[in-house]
Amino acid sequence: MRAIEFQEYGGPEVLKVVEAEAPEPGPGQVSVDVAYAGINFADLKARETGYRVPRLPFVPGLEVSGRVRALGEGVTGLTVGQEVTALTEGGAYADVAVADATTVFPVPAGVGLRTAATLPTVLPTAYALVHSVGRLQPGETVLVQGAAGGVGTVLGQLAKAAGGTVYGVVSSAAKADYAREYGYDEVFVGDFEKPVRAATDGRGVDLVLDPVGGDTLRAGLASLAVFGRLVSFGNASGAKAWSVGQPELYPHGVTVGGFSILTLAQTAPAELRALAERAFAKVVDGTVSLPVTAEFGLAEAAEAHRLMGTRTSTGKLLLRVGG
8 A cells, every 4th residue: 555654754855655564453443445634733743853653664644534444353333335534643644544443433424535534633622622621601702823724714613603702813814814704703913912902802812722832822821811711732833841820820710721632532532432423513514614725645745744834724634545
């Protein structure tokens, strides 16, 4: 089979097409003939810094859609040939990928394999941030960093459907125009702390959702209203690990939480399945659409990484792998 792997860390050029043996599923696992693979910022971090890479060479990729190829020992509830979408621990940039059965989901009714490839990471993450961790209530205000990205596009729609007033932060005017099409009431370009205070009559927002970290996270914390909440779900800035304590939390009674779907898949797979089922229902009922804004062939993985690395892309990027 074909696979995209890197044997050293570096820029997009380290991604190479190789021929490899198709992996076989072990006990409790499922192999999938891949139709599409999603591209995530975590894939770029893996390639650049070794984020969640157990050893080299490594085949990146965290999510796929396709058809069940084979079932490992003890797997029930799935059949060979069934259309599925899956969250993987790597290996998605290939003709065949393997995933734990607990993170393999039947494709929802009415959803094609192209759209299904956008589901495993983006949709449950966004749903958890709005509902499970962020606990957004009708009438509250929410500020989303990276509003034009894959997760940000879904967050705007879910937060609006939950009855929130939704503010976004992006890096360009073009991204601001894009984000406004997906639920955002107002979108700020670049610096946001003063505009947020102005938009909320000095009050601040009830919920901040931050995948950036560093100075952006600290500015988000300063943008919270009394009793506000901040949820960190990434560190795209590459800043050193942050810490927060009494000086930041006590004056206004704010709280800070965190979320990682990859960690949840390892520590609480049953909770992940329940979360994913609730999240996928939002696509079926039309609450959420997941726009694919760019699609590349498997051999063009380096070009896809270059595009995402420019921070100019919007929506979701996919690799087209199989038929």
